[in-house]
Amino acid sequence: MDGFSTQLKWTCIFLLYGSLAGDSNVAVKPCNGVSGTCQNENTQCKGSYLQQFDDKCPDNERFCTNIHQIQSTKECDTKGLPIVKRDSWGARTSLKTLNDLDSDLSFFVIHHADGYSCSDQKTCLQRMKEVQKDHQSKRKEKGKSYFGVPISFSGFDDIGYQYVIGGDGTVFEGRGWKYQGAHSPGYNTKSIGVCLLGNFTATLPSNDAATSLKNLHVCLQSINVLSPNNSVYGHRDIRQTECPGTEFYKTLKTQFAPFWHSIEPEMWKG
Known part of the structure:
Protein backbone atom coordinates (compact mmCIF):
# COMPACT_ATOMS: atom_id res chain seq x y z
CA MET A 1 0.00 0.00 0.00
CA ASN A 66 -4.52 6.77 -17.83
CA ILE A 67 -3.13 5.12 -14.71
CA HIS A 68 -4.48 4.89 -11.17
CA GLN A 69 -3.67 7.73 -8.80
CA ILE A 70 -4.23 6.18 -5.37
CA GLN A 71 -5.46 8.44 -2.59
CA SER A 72 -6.91 7.59 0.80
CA THR A 73 -10.24 8.70 2.27
CA LYS A 74 -8.15 9.44 5.42
CA GLU A 75 -10.93 8.28 7.74
CA CYS A 76 -8.92 5.32 9.05
CA ASP A 77 -5.36 6.50 8.35
CA THR A 78 -4.67 7.05 12.05
CA LYS A 79 -5.52 3.39 12.62
CA GLY A 80 -3.01 2.33 9.98
CA LEU A 81 -5.75 1.43 7.52
CA PRO A 82 -5.78 3.65 4.41
CA ILE A 83 -8.98 3.26 2.39
CA VAL A 84 -8.85 3.83 -1.38
CA LYS A 85 -11.20 6.63 -2.43
CA ARG A 86 -13.98 5.96 -4.94
CA ASP A 87 -12.46 8.32 -7.48
CA SER A 88 -9.09 6.59 -7.12
CA TRP A 89 -10.40 3.19 -8.21
CA GLY A 90 -12.46 4.79 -10.97
CA ALA A 91 -15.98 4.57 -9.57
CA ARG A 92 -18.74 5.77 -11.83
CA THR A 93 -21.28 8.24 -10.48
CA SER A 94 -24.29 6.73 -8.71
CA LEU A 95 -27.28 6.40 -11.03
CA LYS A 96 -29.49 8.17 -8.49
CA THR A 97 -28.95 10.17 -5.32
CA LEU A 98 -28.30 7.67 -2.51
CA ASN A 99 -30.14 7.75 0.81
CA ASP A 100 -28.18 8.99 3.80
CA LEU A 101 -27.14 6.53 6.50
CA ASP A 102 -27.15 7.34 10.21
CA SER A 103 -24.09 6.95 12.43
CA ASP A 104 -23.79 4.75 15.53
CA LEU A 105 -25.03 1.76 13.53
CA SER A 106 -25.91 -1.55 15.14
CA PHE A 107 -24.84 -4.07 12.48
CA PHE A 108 -21.73 -5.06 10.52
CA VAL A 109 -22.56 -7.52 7.73
CA ILE A 110 -19.85 -9.55 5.96
CA HIS A 111 -20.11 -10.75 2.35
CA HIS A 112 -17.98 -12.39 -0.32
CA ALA A 113 -17.98 -11.76 -4.08
CA ASP A 114 -17.84 -15.00 -6.06
CA GLY A 115 -16.07 -14.59 -9.40
CA TYR A 116 -14.08 -11.49 -8.44
CA SER A 117 -10.98 -12.84 -6.71
CA CYS A 118 -7.73 -10.87 -6.79
CA SER A 119 -4.37 -11.07 -5.05
CA ASP A 120 -2.65 -7.83 -6.08
CA GLN A 121 -3.74 -4.22 -6.06
CA LYS A 122 -3.72 -3.79 -9.84
CA THR A 123 -6.13 -6.70 -10.32
CA CYS A 124 -8.26 -5.66 -7.34
CA LEU A 125 -8.67 -2.16 -8.80
CA GLN A 126 -10.05 -3.72 -11.97
CA ARG A 127 -12.33 -6.03 -9.97
CA MET A 128 -13.84 -2.99 -8.25
CA LYS A 129 -14.86 -1.54 -11.61
CA GLU A 130 -16.31 -4.91 -12.63
CA VAL A 131 -18.37 -5.29 -9.45
CA GLN A 132 -19.81 -1.78 -9.76
CA LYS A 133 -20.62 -2.34 -13.42
CA ASP A 134 -22.34 -5.61 -12.55
CA HIS A 135 -24.36 -4.01 -9.76
CA GLN A 136 -25.44 -1.07 -11.91
CA SER A 137 -26.32 -3.19 -14.93
CA LYS A 138 -30.02 -3.65 -15.59
CA ARG A 139 -30.77 -7.35 -15.74
CA LYS A 140 -33.27 -9.95 -14.59
CA GLU A 141 -32.65 -13.30 -12.94
CA LYS A 142 -35.39 -15.28 -14.65
CA GLY A 143 -36.43 -18.54 -13.07
CA LYS A 144 -34.83 -17.77 -9.72
CA SER A 145 -36.74 -17.28 -6.50
CA TYR A 146 -36.24 -16.85 -2.78
CA PHE A 147 -38.79 -18.26 -0.33
CA GLY A 148 -40.89 -19.21 -3.36
CA VAL A 149 -41.17 -15.60 -4.53
CA PRO A 150 -39.95 -14.96 -8.12
CA ILE A 151 -37.18 -12.37 -8.22
CA SER A 152 -36.91 -9.71 -10.90
CA PHE A 153 -33.61 -7.97 -10.25
CA SER A 154 -32.94 -4.76 -12.13
CA GLY A 155 -29.62 -3.75 -10.64
CA PHE A 156 -28.58 -1.13 -8.08
CA ASP A 157 -27.94 2.59 -8.23
CA ASP A 158 -24.32 1.95 -7.24
CA ILE A 159 -22.04 -0.75 -5.91
CA GLY A 160 -24.03 -2.36 -3.11
CA TYR A 161 -21.47 -2.38 -0.29
CA GLN A 162 -20.06 0.41 1.84
CA TYR A 163 -16.58 -1.14 1.68
CA VAL A 164 -14.80 -3.84 -0.31
CA ILE A 165 -11.57 -5.66 0.58
CA GLY A 166 -9.18 -7.20 -1.95
CA GLY A 167 -7.09 -10.32 -1.52
CA ASP A 168 -4.00 -8.17 -1.00
CA GLY A 169 -5.66 -6.50 1.98
CA THR A 170 -6.49 -3.22 0.21
CA VAL A 171 -9.70 -1.65 1.51
CA PHE A 172 -11.80 0.20 -1.07
CA GLU A 173 -14.51 2.77 -0.48
CA GLY A 174 -17.73 1.47 -2.02
CA ARG A 175 -20.68 3.69 -1.15
CA GLY A 176 -18.87 4.76 2.00
CA TRP A 177 -20.37 5.02 5.48
CA LYS A 178 -22.48 8.09 4.72
CA TYR A 179 -24.90 6.26 2.40
CA GLN A 180 -27.26 3.32 2.74
CA GLY A 181 -26.10 0.14 1.04
CA ALA A 182 -27.94 -2.40 -1.10
CA HIS A 183 -26.49 -5.60 0.31
CA SER A 184 -28.89 -6.97 2.96
CA PRO A 185 -32.65 -6.35 2.65
CA GLY A 186 -34.09 -5.52 6.04
CA TYR A 187 -30.72 -4.28 7.31
CA ASN A 188 -29.61 -1.74 4.72
CA THR A 189 -30.84 1.22 6.79
CA LYS A 190 -28.96 0.17 9.92
CA SER A 191 -25.79 -1.62 8.87
CA ILE A 192 -22.39 -1.40 7.23
CA GLY A 193 -21.89 -4.00 4.50
CA VAL A 194 -18.35 -5.16 3.75
CA CYS A 195 -17.48 -7.53 0.92
CA LEU A 196 -14.29 -9.56 0.48
CA LEU A 197 -13.42 -10.20 -3.16
CA GLY A 198 -13.39 -13.93 -3.92
CA ASN A 199 -15.30 -17.13 -3.18
CA PHE A 200 -14.73 -18.55 0.31
CA THR A 201 -16.97 -21.58 0.22
CA ALA A 202 -14.04 -24.00 0.32
CA THR A 203 -11.11 -21.71 1.06
CA LEU A 204 -10.30 -18.84 3.40
CA PRO A 205 -9.49 -15.22 2.57
CA SER A 206 -5.85 -14.23 2.69
CA ASN A 207 -4.42 -13.21 6.05
CA ASP A 208 -4.07 -9.67 4.72
CA ALA A 209 -7.74 -9.50 3.78
CA ALA A 210 -8.89 -10.98 7.10
CA THR A 211 -6.70 -8.54 9.03
CA SER A 212 -8.04 -5.56 7.07
CA LEU A 213 -11.59 -6.69 7.77
CA LYS A 214 -10.90 -6.83 11.50
CA ASN A 215 -9.12 -3.46 11.45
CA LEU A 216 -11.96 -1.85 9.50
CA HIS A 217 -14.43 -3.02 12.13
CA VAL A 218 -12.26 -1.46 14.84
CA CYS A 219 -11.82 1.80 12.94
CA LEU A 220 -15.51 2.28 12.20
CA GLN A 221 -16.23 2.05 15.91
CA SER A 222 -13.51 4.59 16.71
CA ILE A 223 -15.08 7.18 14.36
CA ASN A 224 -18.61 6.47 15.66
CA VAL A 225 -19.91 4.91 12.47
CA LEU A 226 -20.56 1.66 14.34
CA SER A 227 -21.99 1.48 17.82
CA PRO A 228 -19.60 0.01 20.42
CA ASN A 229 -22.37 -2.55 21.00
CA ASN A 230 -22.69 -3.51 17.35
CA SER A 231 -23.46 -7.02 16.21
CA VAL A 232 -21.49 -8.82 13.47
CA TYR A 233 -23.22 -11.14 10.98
CA GLY A 234 -22.39 -13.16 7.94
CA HIS A 235 -24.78 -12.45 5.07
CA ARG A 236 -26.27 -15.94 5.46
CA ASP A 237 -27.46 -15.04 8.95
CA ILE A 238 -30.07 -12.68 7.55
CA ARG A 239 -30.77 -13.96 4.04
CA GLN A 240 -31.04 -17.33 2.35
CA THR A 241 -27.59 -17.53 0.76
CA GLU A 242 -24.23 -19.28 1.10
CA CYS A 243 -22.49 -15.88 1.39
CA PRO A 244 -19.85 -15.21 2.75
CA GLY A 245 -18.78 -18.81 2.08
CA THR A 246 -18.90 -21.81 4.40
CA GLU A 247 -15.21 -22.04 5.31
CA PHE A 248 -14.91 -18.31 5.93
CA TYR A 249 -18.14 -18.20 7.91
CA LYS A 250 -16.80 -20.82 10.34
CA THR A 251 -14.02 -18.45 11.41
CA LEU A 252 -16.13 -15.35 12.06
CA LYS A 253 -17.46 -16.28 15.49
CA THR A 254 -13.95 -16.50 16.89
CA GLN A 255 -12.58 -13.55 14.92
CA PHE A 256 -15.33 -11.16 16.02
CA ALA A 257 -16.08 -12.27 19.57
CA PRO A 258 -17.77 -10.70 21.54
CA PHE A 259 -19.57 -8.84 18.72
CA TRP A 260 -20.66 -12.00 16.91
CA HIS A 261 -24.48 -12.26 17.09
CA SER A 262 -24.57 -9.99 20.14
CA ILE A 263 -28.00 -9.08 18.77
CA GLU A 264 -29.92 -12.11 17.51
CA PRO A 265 -30.11 -11.98 13.68
CA GLU A 266 -33.46 -12.03 11.92
CA MET A 267 -33.81 -13.80 8.57
CA TRP A 268 -35.26 -11.61 5.83
CA LYS A 269 -38.61 -12.94 4.62
CA GLY A 270 -39.38 -10.45 1.90
Whole structure:
Protein backbone atom coordinates (compact mmCIF):
# COMPACT_ATOMS: atom_id res chain seq x y z
CA MET A 1 0.00 0.00 0.00
CA ASP A 2 2.94 2.34 -0.65
CA GLY A 3 2.01 5.84 -1.70
CA PHE A 4 -1.07 6.31 0.45
CA SER A 5 0.70 8.63 2.84
CA THR A 6 1.67 11.03 0.06
CA GLN A 7 -1.26 13.03 -1.24
CA LEU A 8 -0.93 14.14 -4.83
CA LYS A 9 -0.91 17.91 -5.31
CA TRP A 10 -2.18 19.12 -8.64
CA THR A 11 -1.28 22.66 -9.67
CA CYS A 12 -1.73 22.93 -13.44
CA ILE A 13 -2.49 21.06 -16.64
CA PHE A 14 -1.18 21.31 -20.17
CA LEU A 15 -3.40 20.66 -23.14
CA LEU A 16 -2.00 18.11 -25.56
CA TYR A 17 -4.73 18.04 -28.16
CA GLY A 18 -7.42 20.60 -28.84
CA SER A 19 -9.41 22.49 -26.26
CA LEU A 20 -11.00 20.94 -23.19
CA ALA A 21 -13.84 23.40 -23.42
CA GLY A 22 -15.03 22.16 -26.76
CA ASP A 23 -13.70 18.74 -27.63
CA SER A 24 -14.78 15.37 -26.25
CA ASN A 25 -12.15 12.84 -25.21
CA VAL A 26 -9.39 15.44 -25.24
CA ALA A 27 -6.09 14.17 -23.85
CA VAL A 28 -4.53 16.29 -21.14
CA LYS A 29 -1.43 16.07 -19.01
CA PRO A 30 -1.15 17.38 -15.44
CA CYS A 31 2.15 19.12 -14.73
CA ASN A 32 3.36 16.17 -12.64
CA GLY A 33 3.41 14.09 -15.80
CA VAL A 34 0.18 12.11 -15.38
CA SER A 35 -2.00 12.14 -18.47
CA GLY A 36 -5.66 11.43 -19.00
CA THR A 37 -8.79 12.30 -20.96
CA CYS A 38 -12.18 13.88 -20.58
CA GLN A 39 -14.69 11.13 -21.25
CA ASN A 40 -18.30 10.14 -20.84
CA GLU A 41 -18.92 7.57 -18.09
CA ASN A 42 -20.32 5.15 -20.66
CA THR A 43 -16.64 4.44 -21.28
CA GLN A 44 -14.99 2.78 -18.30
CA CYS A 45 -12.16 4.83 -16.83
CA LYS A 46 -8.79 3.09 -17.22
CA GLY A 47 -7.37 4.76 -14.14
CA SER A 48 -8.74 7.25 -11.60
CA TYR A 49 -11.12 10.17 -11.79
CA LEU A 50 -9.74 13.56 -10.73
CA GLN A 51 -12.48 15.96 -9.67
CA GLN A 52 -10.02 18.84 -9.78
CA PHE A 53 -10.22 18.81 -13.56
CA ASP A 54 -13.90 17.98 -14.12
CA ASP A 55 -14.79 21.66 -14.55
CA LYS A 56 -12.39 21.79 -17.48
CA CYS A 57 -14.27 19.01 -19.27
CA PRO A 58 -17.40 19.32 -21.43
CA ASP A 59 -20.75 18.77 -19.73
CA ASN A 60 -21.50 15.16 -18.76
CA GLU A 61 -17.83 14.19 -18.92
CA ARG A 62 -15.22 13.57 -16.22
CA PHE A 63 -11.45 13.70 -16.22
CA CYS A 64 -10.00 10.16 -16.20
CA THR A 65 -6.28 9.42 -15.78
CA ASN A 66 -4.52 6.77 -17.83
CA ILE A 67 -3.13 5.12 -14.71
CA HIS A 68 -4.48 4.89 -11.17
CA GLN A 69 -3.67 7.73 -8.80
CA ILE A 70 -4.23 6.18 -5.37
CA GLN A 71 -5.46 8.44 -2.59
CA SER A 72 -6.91 7.59 0.80
CA THR A 73 -10.24 8.70 2.27
CA LYS A 74 -8.15 9.44 5.42
CA GLU A 75 -10.93 8.28 7.74
CA CYS A 76 -8.92 5.32 9.05
CA ASP A 77 -5.36 6.50 8.35
CA THR A 78 -4.67 7.05 12.05
CA LYS A 79 -5.52 3.39 12.62
CA GLY A 80 -3.01 2.33 9.98
CA LEU A 81 -5.75 1.43 7.52
CA PRO A 82 -5.78 3.65 4.41
CA ILE A 83 -8.98 3.26 2.39
CA VAL A 84 -8.85 3.83 -1.38
CA LYS A 85 -11.20 6.63 -2.43
CA ARG A 86 -13.98 5.96 -4.94
CA ASP A 87 -12.46 8.32 -7.48
CA SER A 88 -9.09 6.59 -7.12
CA TRP A 89 -10.40 3.19 -8.21
CA GLY A 90 -12.46 4.79 -10.97
CA ALA A 91 -15.98 4.57 -9.57
CA ARG A 92 -18.74 5.77 -11.83
CA THR A 93 -21.28 8.24 -10.48
CA SER A 94 -24.29 6.73 -8.71
CA LEU A 95 -27.28 6.40 -11.03
CA LYS A 96 -29.49 8.17 -8.49
CA THR A 97 -28.95 10.17 -5.32
CA LEU A 98 -28.30 7.67 -2.51
CA ASN A 99 -30.14 7.75 0.81
CA ASP A 100 -28.18 8.99 3.80
CA LEU A 101 -27.14 6.53 6.50
CA ASP A 102 -27.15 7.34 10.21
CA SER A 103 -24.09 6.95 12.43
CA ASP A 104 -23.79 4.75 15.53
CA LEU A 105 -25.03 1.76 13.53
CA SER A 106 -25.91 -1.55 15.14
CA PHE A 107 -24.84 -4.07 12.48
CA PHE A 108 -21.73 -5.06 10.52
CA VAL A 109 -22.56 -7.52 7.73
CA ILE A 110 -19.85 -9.55 5.96
CA HIS A 111 -20.11 -10.75 2.35
CA HIS A 112 -17.98 -12.39 -0.32
CA ALA A 113 -17.98 -11.76 -4.08
CA ASP A 114 -17.84 -15.00 -6.06
CA GLY A 115 -16.07 -14.59 -9.40
CA TYR A 116 -14.08 -11.49 -8.44
CA SER A 117 -10.98 -12.84 -6.71
CA CYS A 118 -7.73 -10.87 -6.79
CA SER A 119 -4.37 -11.07 -5.05
CA ASP A 120 -2.65 -7.83 -6.08
CA GLN A 121 -3.74 -4.22 -6.06
CA LYS A 122 -3.72 -3.79 -9.84
CA THR A 123 -6.13 -6.70 -10.32
CA CYS A 124 -8.26 -5.66 -7.34
CA LEU A 125 -8.67 -2.16 -8.80
CA GLN A 126 -10.05 -3.72 -11.97
CA ARG A 127 -12.33 -6.03 -9.97
CA MET A 128 -13.84 -2.99 -8.25
CA LYS A 129 -14.86 -1.54 -11.61
CA GLU A 130 -16.31 -4.91 -12.63
CA VAL A 131 -18.37 -5.29 -9.45
CA GLN A 132 -19.81 -1.78 -9.76
CA LYS A 133 -20.62 -2.34 -13.42
CA ASP A 134 -22.34 -5.61 -12.55
CA HIS A 135 -24.36 -4.01 -9.76
CA GLN A 136 -25.44 -1.07 -11.91
CA SER A 137 -26.32 -3.19 -14.93
CA LYS A 138 -30.02 -3.65 -15.59
CA ARG A 139 -30.77 -7.35 -15.74
CA LYS A 140 -33.27 -9.95 -14.59
CA GLU A 141 -32.65 -13.30 -12.94
CA LYS A 142 -35.39 -15.28 -14.65
CA GLY A 143 -36.43 -18.54 -13.07
CA LYS A 144 -34.83 -17.77 -9.72
CA SER A 145 -36.74 -17.28 -6.50
CA TYR A 146 -36.24 -16.85 -2.78
CA PHE A 147 -38.79 -18.26 -0.33
CA GLY A 148 -40.89 -19.21 -3.36
CA VAL A 149 -41.17 -15.60 -4.53
CA PRO A 150 -39.95 -14.96 -8.12
CA ILE A 151 -37.18 -12.37 -8.22
CA SER A 152 -36.91 -9.71 -10.90
CA PHE A 153 -33.61 -7.97 -10.25
CA SER A 154 -32.94 -4.76 -12.13
CA GLY A 155 -29.62 -3.75 -10.64
CA PHE A 156 -28.58 -1.13 -8.08
CA ASP A 157 -27.94 2.59 -8.23
CA ASP A 158 -24.32 1.95 -7.24
CA ILE A 159 -22.04 -0.75 -5.91
CA GLY A 160 -24.03 -2.36 -3.11
CA TYR A 161 -21.47 -2.38 -0.29
CA GLN A 162 -20.06 0.41 1.84
CA TYR A 163 -16.58 -1.14 1.68
CA VAL A 164 -14.80 -3.84 -0.31
CA ILE A 165 -11.57 -5.66 0.58
CA GLY A 166 -9.18 -7.20 -1.95
CA GLY A 167 -7.09 -10.32 -1.52
CA ASP A 168 -4.00 -8.17 -1.00
CA GLY A 169 -5.66 -6.50 1.98
CA THR A 170 -6.49 -3.22 0.21
CA VAL A 171 -9.70 -1.65 1.51
CA PHE A 172 -11.80 0.20 -1.07
CA GLU A 173 -14.51 2.77 -0.48
CA GLY A 174 -17.73 1.47 -2.02
CA ARG A 175 -20.68 3.69 -1.15
CA GLY A 176 -18.87 4.76 2.00
CA TRP A 177 -20.37 5.02 5.48
CA LYS A 178 -22.48 8.09 4.72
CA TYR A 179 -24.90 6.26 2.40
CA GLN A 180 -27.26 3.32 2.74
CA GLY A 181 -26.10 0.14 1.04
CA ALA A 182 -27.94 -2.40 -1.10
CA HIS A 183 -26.49 -5.60 0.31
CA SER A 184 -28.89 -6.97 2.96
CA PRO A 185 -32.65 -6.35 2.65
CA GLY A 186 -34.09 -5.52 6.04
CA TYR A 187 -30.72 -4.28 7.31
CA ASN A 188 -29.61 -1.74 4.72
CA THR A 189 -30.84 1.22 6.79
CA LYS A 190 -28.96 0.17 9.92
CA SER A 191 -25.79 -1.62 8.87
CA ILE A 192 -22.39 -1.40 7.23
CA GLY A 193 -21.89 -4.00 4.50
CA VAL A 194 -18.35 -5.16 3.75
CA CYS A 195 -17.48 -7.53 0.92
CA LEU A 196 -14.29 -9.56 0.48
CA LEU A 197 -13.42 -10.20 -3.16
CA GLY A 198 -13.39 -13.93 -3.92
CA ASN A 199 -15.30 -17.13 -3.18
CA PHE A 200 -14.73 -18.55 0.31
CA THR A 201 -16.97 -21.58 0.22
CA ALA A 202 -14.04 -24.00 0.32
CA THR A 203 -11.11 -21.71 1.06
CA LEU A 204 -10.30 -18.84 3.40
CA PRO A 205 -9.49 -15.22 2.57
CA SER A 206 -5.85 -14.23 2.69
CA ASN A 207 -4.42 -13.21 6.05
CA ASP A 208 -4.07 -9.67 4.72
CA ALA A 209 -7.74 -9.50 3.78
CA ALA A 210 -8.89 -10.98 7.10
CA THR A 211 -6.70 -8.54 9.03
CA SER A 212 -8.04 -5.56 7.07
CA LEU A 213 -11.59 -6.69 7.77
CA LYS A 214 -10.90 -6.83 11.50
CA ASN A 215 -9.12 -3.46 11.45
CA LEU A 216 -11.96 -1.85 9.50
CA HIS A 217 -14.43 -3.02 12.13
CA VAL A 218 -12.26 -1.46 14.84
CA CYS A 219 -11.82 1.80 12.94
CA LEU A 220 -15.51 2.28 12.20
CA GLN A 221 -16.23 2.05 15.91
CA SER A 222 -13.51 4.59 16.71
CA ILE A 223 -15.08 7.18 14.36
CA ASN A 224 -18.61 6.47 15.66
CA VAL A 225 -19.91 4.91 12.47
CA LEU A 226 -20.56 1.66 14.34
CA SER A 227 -21.99 1.48 17.82
CA PRO A 228 -19.60 0.01 20.42
CA ASN A 229 -22.37 -2.55 21.00
CA ASN A 230 -22.69 -3.51 17.35
CA SER A 231 -23.46 -7.02 16.21
CA VAL A 232 -21.49 -8.82 13.47
CA TYR A 233 -23.22 -11.14 10.98
CA GLY A 234 -22.39 -13.16 7.94
CA HIS A 235 -24.78 -12.45 5.07
CA ARG A 236 -26.27 -15.94 5.46
CA ASP A 237 -27.46 -15.04 8.95
CA ILE A 238 -30.07 -12.68 7.55
CA ARG A 239 -30.77 -13.96 4.04
CA GLN A 240 -31.04 -17.33 2.35
CA THR A 241 -27.59 -17.53 0.76
CA GLU A 242 -24.23 -19.28 1.10
CA CYS A 243 -22.49 -15.88 1.39
CA PRO A 244 -19.85 -15.21 2.75
CA GLY A 245 -18.78 -18.81 2.08
CA THR A 246 -18.90 -21.81 4.40
CA GLU A 247 -15.21 -22.04 5.31
CA PHE A 248 -14.91 -18.31 5.93
CA TYR A 249 -18.14 -18.20 7.91
CA LYS A 250 -16.80 -20.82 10.34
CA THR A 251 -14.02 -18.45 11.41
CA LEU A 252 -16.13 -15.35 12.06
CA LYS A 253 -17.46 -16.28 15.49
CA THR A 254 -13.95 -16.50 16.89
CA GLN A 255 -12.58 -13.55 14.92
CA PHE A 256 -15.33 -11.16 16.02
CA ALA A 257 -16.08 -12.27 19.57
CA PRO A 258 -17.77 -10.70 21.54
CA PHE A 259 -19.57 -8.84 18.72
CA TRP A 260 -20.66 -12.00 16.91
CA HIS A 261 -24.48 -12.26 17.09
CA SER A 262 -24.57 -9.99 20.14
CA ILE A 263 -28.00 -9.08 18.77
CA GLU A 264 -29.92 -12.11 17.51
CA PRO A 265 -30.11 -11.98 13.68
CA GLU A 266 -33.46 -12.03 11.92
CA MET A 267 -33.81 -13.80 8.57
CA TRP A 268 -35.26 -11.61 5.83
CA LYS A 269 -38.61 -12.94 4.62
CA GLY A 270 -39.38 -10.45 1.90
